[in-house]
Amino acid sequence: MTKTPTNWTGRDDAMVEHMIRRGASRRDLLKMLMSSGIAAAAGGSLLMRASAAVAATPVMGGNFKAAGWSSSTADTLDPAKASLSTDYVRCCAFYNRLTFLDEAGQVQMELADTISSDDAQTWEVKLKPGVLFHDGKTLSSDDVVFSLKRHLDESVGSKVNSIAKQMTEISKVDDLTTKIVLQAPNADLPTILALHHFMIIADGTTDFSKANGTGAFICEVFEPGVRSVATKNPNYFKAEGPYLDSFEFFAIPDNNARVNALLSGDIHYAAAVNPRSSRQLDGNDSVATLVSTSGNYTNLNMRLDLNPGDKAGFVEGMKYLLNREAIQKSAFRGFAEIANDQPVSPANRYHNPNIKPREFDPERAKSLFDKAGLLGVEIPVVASDAATASVDMATILQQAGSEIGMNLKVDRVPSDGYWSNYWLKAPVHFGNINPRPTPDILFSLLYTSDAPWNESQYKSDKFDSMLVEARGALDEERRKAIYWEMQEMVANEAGTAIPVYISNMDAFTAKLGGLKPNPLGGMMGYAFAEYVWLDA
Structure with a gap:
């Protein structure tokens, strides 16, 4: 009979952890333990404990390669102009915000030591002392004032100008102290300052080719639309991290190529993997996946100021022609939740569950198209791999339209240049929106009359005034009621159809540690480079 020692010590635990880090398999370790007189059950328990310790213990060093799904020659290191995930990833690596959101969606301080207010209108921001920019300059309130004021300068072209106003x-x-006064009370200001665009840059910065920030990594190479290479910041102000020596980031637009690059070991991380690839990844011990649903979505945009969106009944007809269940099951392989044509997802505490998703009703859609005089008229629908699963969604829509005499022509265009040439411009096209932490941010960016990304050119004075009222409503119930009504307005009036909220799946090497979900999206809200490590 095998005898189990009663004096198994922490030193022995450390030995097993060391062997795991050196690549020993579970089978080899169990054989070793049993030959030493450890029962199988006790050995299994020990391995679980040691494996958990290995997974939770950061490892220093390593050169990390990650691939996103889109890039553009318009890629930028100017946080104010950032608009793609590729921009956000780089900005998170090179700069810091005053605050950031943790995995629970709670506001944590980053460059700010404290942010306080007595009335939610006048705020005081106190900075952490001794923080250095990459060029050696010490962070001060001058940098905060300059960074925030840039968003108010129309010539800058900030993507959050409407929020910053x-x-x-x-x-x-x-x-070390900055004063911020708001037009009206807004208790969300600390959350707003956690947006990727509100990164703090050095006072007077005009050259963004080198990304002189306070961030965890220093930019060594930046080739827009191609790649970036970064090295660890030796003077980083946080007690821990980054753990990696270097970080290379680029895009592989083709999903299969991205997955194959991961499986072959050419990259360590493949972002936004198509659910179709889950079969390739299942059962492969060398890779792991992280699935999260935080409000990301691909939407069909129909501009209300252009033909055919300006014809009564067209937008409503298209919303009834969207087979949401087919999109959920076929386009996303079940990695999605049915949505109700408005951007505030169930992950948000202000989500209105009373707005029911439109049923798939081709006959009702046909009646609306007929009244609009559009049956048989060729209508281009622009789709691209740049907008997640939009080609599949467009094909499902096209097939449904063909059965009722609706001639929807899928115009598939390349990923390169999609966001600058087609998004916001084509009469009927797809978008892909990353999660945002508050309804105020979503509505300000996408649906107010002056929103920079007003995808369907939705205009409503009532909607605009309601947003201002909600922003200043300190009564939580009143605020919730306003947001619920605004969601109804978007679902019924705007030219944006949101069929599902996407469950994002990232795939990565099993040697990667430290990765957690984040409410700002995949890749830990695009800030993963600072927090992850590679096990040896």
Whole structure:
């Protein structure tokens, strides 16, 4: 009979952890333990404990390669102009925000030591002392004032200009203290400052080719539309991290090529993997996946100011022609939740569950198209691999249309240049929106009359005024009621159809540690480079 020692010590645990790190298989370890007199059950328990310790213990060093799914020659290191996931990943690596959101969606301080207000209108931001930019300059409130004021300068072209406009005063109190006064009270300001666009840059910065920030990595190479290479910041202000020596990031637009690059070991991380690839990945011990549903979606945009979106009944007909269940099951292989044509997902506490998704009703759609005089008229629907699963969604829509006499022509265009040449411009096209933490941010970016990404050119004075009211409503129930009504307005009036909320799946080497879900999206809200490590 095998005798189990009672004096198994922490030193022995450390030995097993060391062997795991050196690549010993579970079978080899069990054989070793049993030959040493450890029962199989006890050995299995030990391995579980040691494996968990290995997974939770950061490892220093390593050169990390990750691939996103889209890139453009318009890629930028200017946080104010960032618009793609590739921009966000780089900005998170090179810069820091005043605050950030943790995996639970809670606001944590980053460059700010404290952010406080007595009335949610006048705010005081105190900075952490001794933080250095990559060029050796010490962070001060001058940098905060400059960074935030840039968003108010129309010539900059900031993507969050409409959100930043609520800041009516941004002033220096002392070297580490900044005063921010809002047009009206907004308790969401600390959350807003966690957006990727509100990264802090050095006072007076005009050259963004080198990304002089305070971030965990220093930019060594940046080739827009191609790649970036970064090295560890030796003077990083946080007590821990980054763990990696270097970080290379680029795009592989083709999903199969991205997955194959991971499986062959050419990259360590493949972002936004198509659910169709799950069969390839299942059962492969060398890779792992992280699935999260945080509000990302691909939507069908129909501009209300262009033909055919300007014809009564067209938008509503298209929403009834969307077979949401088919899109969920076929386009996303079940990795999605049915949506109700508005951007606030069930992951958000302000989501309105009373808005029921439109049923798939081709006959009702046909009646609406007939009244609009559009049956038989060729209507181009622009889709691209740049907008996740939009080609599959367009094909499902086209097939449904063909059965009722609707001539929808799928115009598949390349990923390169899609966001600059087709998104926001084509009469009928797809978008892909990353998660945002508050309804105020979503509506300000996408649906107010002056929204920079108003995909369907939806205009409503009532909607605009309601957003301002909700922003200043300190009564939580009143605020919730306003947001619920605004979601109804978007679902019924805007030219955007949101059939599902996507469950994002990232795939990565099993040697990767430290990865967690984040409410700002995949890749830990695009900030993964700072927090992950590679096990030896």
